[in-house]
Amino acid sequence: MDKHNHPYIPNSQPEIKQEMMQEIGIDSIDELYVDVPEKYRLRKSLNLPKALSEFEIKKHVEALLSKNKTCDNMPIFLGAGCWPHYVPAVVKEIVQRSEFLTAYTPYQPEISQGMLQALFEYQSMICELTGMDVANCSMYDWASALGEAARMAVRVTGRNEVLIPRIIHPERAATLQAYAEPAEIKIQQIAYNRETGQVDLEDLNNKICDKTAAVYIENPSYFGFIETQVDEISKQAHVHGALLIVGVDPTSLGILKPPGDYGADIAIGEAQPLGNSMNFGGPLLGIFACRDDMNLIRQMPGRIIGLTTTTDNSKQGFCMTLQTREQHIRREKATSNICSNEALCAVASAVYMALLGPQGFRKLGETIMYKANYAIHLLSKIDGVKAPIFKSAHFKEFTVNFDGAKSHVEEVNRKLLKHQIHGGKNLSKEFPGLGETALYCVTEIHSKEEIERLAEALEKILAG
Amino acid sequence: MYKQASWNESVIFTLGKSGRVGHILPEVEEEIKATIGDLKTAVPENLQRTTNPNLPELSEVEVARHFIRLSEMNYGIDSGFYPLGSCTMKYNPKINENLASSPAINMIHPYQDESTVQGILKILYRLERWLAEITGTYEVCLQPAAGAHGEFVGTLLMRAYHKFKGESEKRTEVIVPDSAHGTNPASAAMAGFNVVVVPSNDDGCISLGALKAVVSERTAGLMLTNPNTLGIFEKNIDEIARIVHEAGGLLYYDGANLNPILCKTRPGDMGFDIVHINIHKTFSTPHGGGGPGAGPVGVSKELARFLPVPRIVFDGKHYHFDYDRPDSIGKIRSFYGNVTVLLKAYAYILSLGFEGLKEVAEVSVLNANYLLKKLKEIKGLTLPYDSEKPRKHECVFSAKTLKNETGVSALNVAKRLLDYGIHAPTIYFPMIVDEALMIEPTETVEKEELDHFAEVMRKICAEAYTTPEVVLKAPHNTAVPRLDEVKASHPRTMTLSWRMHKKRKGKNL
Ligand SMILES: Cc1ncc(COP(=O)(O)O)c(C=O)c1O
Numbered sequence: 001m002d003k004h005n006h007p008y009i010p011n012s013q014p015e016i017k018q019e020m021m022q023e024i025g026i027d028s029i030d031e032l033y034v035d036v037p038e039k040y041r042l043r044k045s046l047n048l049p050k051a052l053s054e055f056e057i058k059k060h061v062e063a064l065l066s067k068n069k070t071c072d073n074m075p076i077f078l079g080a081g082c083w084p085h086y087v088p089a090v091v092k093e094i095v096q097r098s099e100f101l102t103a104y105t106p107y108q109p110e111i112s113q114g115m116l117q118a119l120f121e122y123q124s125m126i127c128e129l130t131g132m133d134v135a136n137c138s139m140y141d142w143a144s145a146l147g148e149a150a151r152m153a154v155r156v157t158g159r160n161e162v163l164i165p166r167i168i169h170p171e172r173a174a175t176l177q178a179y180a181e182p183a184e185i186k187i188q189q190i191a192y193n194r195e196t197g198q199v200d201l202e203d204l205n206n207k208i209c210d211k212t213a214a215v216y217i218e219n220p221s222y223f224g225f226i227e228t229q230v231d232e233i234s235k236q237a238h239v240h241g242a243l244l245i246v247g248v249d250p251t252s253l254g255i256l257k258p259p260g261d262y263g264a265d266i267a268i269g270e271a272q273p274l275g276n277s278m279n280f281g282g283p284l285l286g287i288f289a290c291r292d293d294m295n296l297i298r299q300m301p302g303r304i305i306g307l308t309t310t311t312d313n314s315k316q317g318f319c320m321t322l323q324t325r326e327q328h329i330r331r332e333k334a335t336s337n338i339c340s341n342e343a344l345c346a347v348a349s350a351v352y353m354a355l356l357g358p359q360g361f362r363k364l365g366e367t368i369m370y371k372a373n374y375a376i377h378l379l380s381k382i383d384g385v386k387a388p389i390f391k392s393a394h395f396k397e398f399t400v401n402f403d404g405a406k407s408h409v410e411e412v413n414r415k416l417l418k419h420q421i422h423g424g425k426n427l428s429k430e431f432p433g434l435g436e437t438a439l440y441c442v443t444e445i446h447s448k449e450e451i452e453r454l455a456e457a458l459e460k461i462l463a464g
Numbered sequence: 465m466y467k468q469a470s471w472n473e474s475v476i477f478t479l480g481k482s483g484r485v486g487h488i489l490p491e492v493e494e495e496i497k498a499t500i501g502d503l504k505t506a507v508p509e510n511l512q513r514t515t516n517p518n519l520p521e522l523s524e525v526e527v528a529r530h531f532i533r534l535s536e537m538n539y540g541i542d543s544g545f546y547p548l549g550s551c552t553m554k555y556n557p558k559i560n561e562n563l564a565s566s567p568a569i570n571m572i573h574p575y576q577d578e579s580t581v582q583g584i585l586k587i588l589y590r591l592e593r594w595l596a597e598i599t600g601t602y603e604v605c606l607q608p609a610a611g612a613h614g615e616f617v618g619t620l621l622m623r624a625y626h627k628f629k630g631e632s633e634k635r636t637e638v639i640v641p642d643s644a645h646g647t648n649p650a651s652a653a654m655a656g657f658n659v660v661v662v663p664s665n666d667d668g669c670i671s672l673g674a675l676k677a678v679v680s681e682r683t684a685g686l687m688l689t690n691p692n693t694l695g696i697f698e699k700n701i702d703e704i705a706r707i708v709h710e711a712g713g714l715l716y717y718d719g720a721n722l723n724p725i726l727c728k729t730r731p732g733d734m735g736f737d738i739v740h741i742n743i744h745k746t747f748s749t750p751h752g753g754g755g756p757g758a759g760p761v762g763v764s765k766e767l768a769r770f771l772p773v774p775r776i777v778f779d780g781k782h783y784h785f786d787y788d789r790p791d792s793i794g795k796i797r798s799f800y801g802n803v804t805v806l807l808k809a810y811a812y813i814l815s816l817g818f819e820g821l822k823e824v825a826e827v828s829v830l831n832a833n834y835l836l837k838k839l840k841e842i843k844g845l846t847l848p849y850d851s852e853k854p855r856k857h858e859c860v861f862s863a864k865t866l867k868n869e870t871g872v873s874a875l876n877v878a879k880r881l882l883d884y885g886i887h888a889p890t891i892y893f894p895m896i897v898d899e900a901l902m903i904e905p906t907e908t909v910e911k912e913e914l915d916h917f918a919e920v921m922r923k924i925c926a927e928a929y930t931t932p933e934v935v936l937k938a939p940h941n942t943a944v945p946r947l948d949e950v951k952a953s954h955p956r957t958m959t960l961s962w963r964m965h966k967k968r969k970g971k972n973l
C-alpha cells in the first residue's frame with residue numbers, strides 16, 4: 001500500500017498534510033504528540049498483518065469463511081439460544097440502507113426521525129406480541145436481559161432473592177449470576193417435575209417468601225416444552241409481592257398465550273429469530289418489556305423511544321425518552337450502564353414483524369410446531385431413543401435421550417456429521433441427571449425430507 | 465442548502481388492510497399435518513393464544529416503501545459530515561459490509577462442531593492477537609457487545625482479581641474522573657463498587673493532588689480515558705499509574721478514544737491492566753443507529769485467568785473453545801461476541817496494517833487540530849482548558865459566551881448545524897464544560913469538508929448575533945422541526961408504544 005494515499009484517509013496526501021500543518025503552525029505531526037511521554041511513544045513496529053488491497057482482503061476472507069459449513073451445506077438441528085430461521089430478502093435490504101446502517105444513536109431527533117420511528121414501531125410490535133405495554137429498543141441478548149431484569153426487580157421491590165427454574169440455559173444462568181452477584185442478589189433454583197419437566201409448584205411454594213423479588217419462568221422452556229402452570233405461578237409470585245418475569249421465544253407468540261395475559265410484570269427474551277441471522281451467535285437482540293406502571297418504567301434499563309409532537313405542535317414525531325434514568329445523566333445511579341445496544345437488529349425485527357403480521361405469526365408458530373412434532377414423532381419410534389424425555393407439549397425444541405441405545409451424544413453427533421447432518425446440542429454435561437441427552441431444534445426452514453434424513457441416519461447409527 | 469426528506473409517514477399500525485400479508489412461509493407438508501393432527505389438541509388449552517397479536521397487515525411492497533421512506537428521514541455517515549465527539553463517526557468501508565453478509569458467516573450456528581467452523585475461529589483468534597498487539601495487552605476477549613458491556617466485564621475482572629488476592633472486602637471503591645463518560649461510573653456501580661469522583665485540573669488533566677487524596681487501600685481501580693473526553697492526553701499517566709498501582713488498585717482504560725493513539729502508543733505500555741476497545745468507533749464498524757457494536761476487553765497476563773469463557777485456543781493445527789477456566793468470571797452474555805461486527809474489524813485492520821493504522825491516528829489528530837485552529841477564531845466560542853495545547857482526536861468548545869451575549873445555546877447551534885446538512889457535535893458533555901460542543905472530525909474527513917464546517921460554524925455564530933431567532937428556532941430543513949422532548953418524557957403525556965397511544969388517545973397528545 002502507498003501509505004500516503006489510503007482510500008479511507010483523504011487527507012493522507014503529503015501536500016494536503018503540509019498545508020494543514022502550516023495552518024496550525026507546526027512542522028511535523030509529532031508536535032501534536034508532545035504530551036505523550038517519550039518512554040511511551042511506540043518506536044517499534046507491531047506484529048500486525050501487511051496491508052492488503054480490497055481485492056486481496058475479499059479473497060483472503062472468503063477463503064477463510066469457505067471453511068465454515070453452513071446450514072445451507074447441511075441440515076443443522078441446533079437451537080439453544082440461537083435459532084436457524086429464514087430472513088426475508090426485504091429485511092436485509094432495509095437494514096443495509098446506509099442511512100440506518102451508518103447512523104449513530106438518534107441524539108438529534110429532528111434529523112433521525114426514520115430510526116426513531118422504526119424503533120418505536122419495533123417497541124410497539126414487541127408489546128403486541130408479548131402482551132406488554134412498554135418495551136425498550138433492545139438489550140444485548142436474552143441472557144443479559146435476564147441479568148438486568150433481575151436487578152430491576154430487586155430495585156422495584158427492595159428485596160434481594162430471585163427464583164429461577166432449574167431448567168434454564170446454562171449460559172443464561174451464568175450471565176444472570178455475573179449480573180446478580182455484585183448486587184448481592186441471591187439466585188435460587190426451583191426444582192422441576194421429573195415426569196413433565198414443568199416447574200415443581202411445591203418447591204416454588206417452599207422457596208418463595210417475603211424476600212423474593214421475582215419469580216422467573218420461561219415459555220417455552222430451555223428444553224422446548226410449554227410451561228402450562230403459568231396462572232398458578234403468576235398468582236404465587238403476586239401473592240408474595242414478587243414480580244413475575246417471563247422469558248419467551250417470540251416465534252411461539254402467534255400460537256401461545258402472551259406473558260402479559262398471565263400477569264407478567266417484565267417480559268424478556270431473544271428476538272434474533274425475528275429477522276436476524278444466526279451469525280455464529282452474535283449480534284443477538286434482547287427483548288425487554290414491562291407493564292404500564294411508572295414504578296416499573298422508571299426502573300427499566302436501556303433506551304426507550306416515545307411519541308411526541310414538535311414544539312410548535314404542528315406535527316407528530318419521535319425522540320428518546322426518560323433519559324434521566326440513563327447513565328449520561330444519572331451516572332453511577334443509572335438503572336443500567338447499557339448505552340450502545342442492538343438498534344439495527346431491532347429494525348430488522350420490526351420489518352420482520354410487519355411482514356408477517358398476525359396471520360404470519362400464527363402460521364410461523366404452527367409451522368414450527370408441526371415440524372418439530374413431526375421430528376419428535378419419527379425419532380421417538382427409533383429403538384433406544386426417547387424423544388422427548390418429558391411428557392409435555394413441545395414447541396420448537398425437544399430433548400432426545402440415547403440411554404436406551406447405550407450411545408453417547410458425542411459419538412452420535414460425530415457419526416451424524418459423516419452423514420452431513422448436524423445433530424442436537426449435547427446436554428449430558430450440563431444436566432448429567434438426564435443421561436445421554438441432546439437438545440434438538442426444528443424450525444420452518446427444515447423440510448420434511450431433512451427431518452426424515454435425520455431419523456434415518458439416527459436409525460442407522462444406533463443400529464451399529 | 466440542505467433539505468431532508470419529510471414524508472408524512474404514518475405509524476405502521478395505521479397502514480395496510482386487514483387480510484394482507486407481507487411474507488409467505490413454506491407450506492407444511494400434508495403428510496406432516498396428517499401425522500400430527502390438529503394443533504389445537506397439541507397446544508395445551510390454557511396456553512393457546514385466543515386473539516391474534518394486533519400487528520399491522522401489510523403487503524411486502526407496503527412494508528418496503530414504509531421503511532425506505534423512514535430511512536430517507538434518517539442521517540448517517542454516508543449522508544454527510546458527522547463530527548460527534550467521542551463517538552468516532554468514521555467512514556464505514558463497504559467491502560466490510562459485503563464480507564459480513566456472506567452466508568458463510570450468517571448461516572452458522574454457535575454450537576456447531578468445531579471442525580465445521582475453523583474459518584471463523586481462525587478469524588476471531590487472529591483478531592484477538594491483533595487487538596492485543598495494538599493495545600499492548602496479553603489476552604483479548606471478544607465477547608462484550610458494546611463499550612459499556614466491556615466496562616462491565618472490566619470492573620467484574622477487578623472484582624475477581626481482588627477477591628483472588630483476598631482483598632474483595634476491603635477494595636470497594638472505583639475512582640472515575642469528572643470528565644469521564646457516564647457509562648464508567650454506571651459500570652463500576654453495576655459491578656458493586658462505590659464511585660469516587662476525582663476532578664480535573666485547569667489543564668484538563670486529572671488532578672494528581674486530588675487523586676492522591678482519594679486513593680487508599682479501598683481503591684479497587686481507576687477508570688480513565690486517554691486521551692480524555694476533552695481530547696487531551698493525560699500527560700501524567702506515568703504518575704497516575706504509579707499512584708494507583710502502589711495503592712494496590714488496577715488501571716482501567718476506556719478505549720472510546722483509542723483512535724488518535726493507534727500504533728503511536730499503547731495503553732498496556734502506559735500501565736493499564738484492563739482495556740476495552742469500541743470496535744464500532746476505532747475500527748470503523750457502523751453504529752447501526754445505536755448498535756450492534758462490539759467492546760472487546762484486553763488484559764495483562766495477571767488478569768487473563770479471570771476472562772469470560774470460552775477462550776479460543778489454537779493447538780498448532782486446529783482452533784478450539786476452552787471452557788476449562790476455573791477462575792473465570794463466567795459468562796456475561798450468550799456465545800462469543802458480535803461476530804459479524806468483529807469480522808468487519810478484521811477486514812479493516814487488514815486494509816491498513818501497522819503503517820496505515822498509524823496514519824489513521826496521525827491524520828485524525830491533524831484534522832482535529834486543524835479544525836480547532838479555525839474554530840478558535842469564531843466569535844462566541846471559547847476553548848476551555850489550556851487553549852494553546854494541542855488536542856488529540858477531538859476538541860471541546862464552549863458556547864457560553866455566545867449564550868450570554870445572544871441567548872443562543874450549544875443546543876441551538878447544534879440544531880442549526882442540521883439545517884446545513886451537518887450532524888451536530890456531541891453537546892453538554894463532558895459535564896465539566898459549560899455549553900459544551902464536543903467535535904471530532906476523524907481521519908476520514910477531507911480538508912474541504914473541514915473548511916466548510918468551520919465556515920458554517922462561523923455563519924451560525926454570526927447569525928446568533930444578527931438574527932438569533934433563526935438559530936433559536938432551528939432546525940428548519942430536517943424531516944420535522946424542533947421536537948418536544950419534555951412532553952415525550954412527562955408521565956402524563958408519555959407514549960412509549962402504540963398500545964399506550966391508543967390507551968391515552970384524547971388525553972394530551
Ligand atoms: C468515552 C466513552 N466511553 C464509553 C462509551 C460507551 O460505549 P458503548 O456505547 O459502546 O457502550 C462511550 C460511547 O458513547 C464513550 O464515548
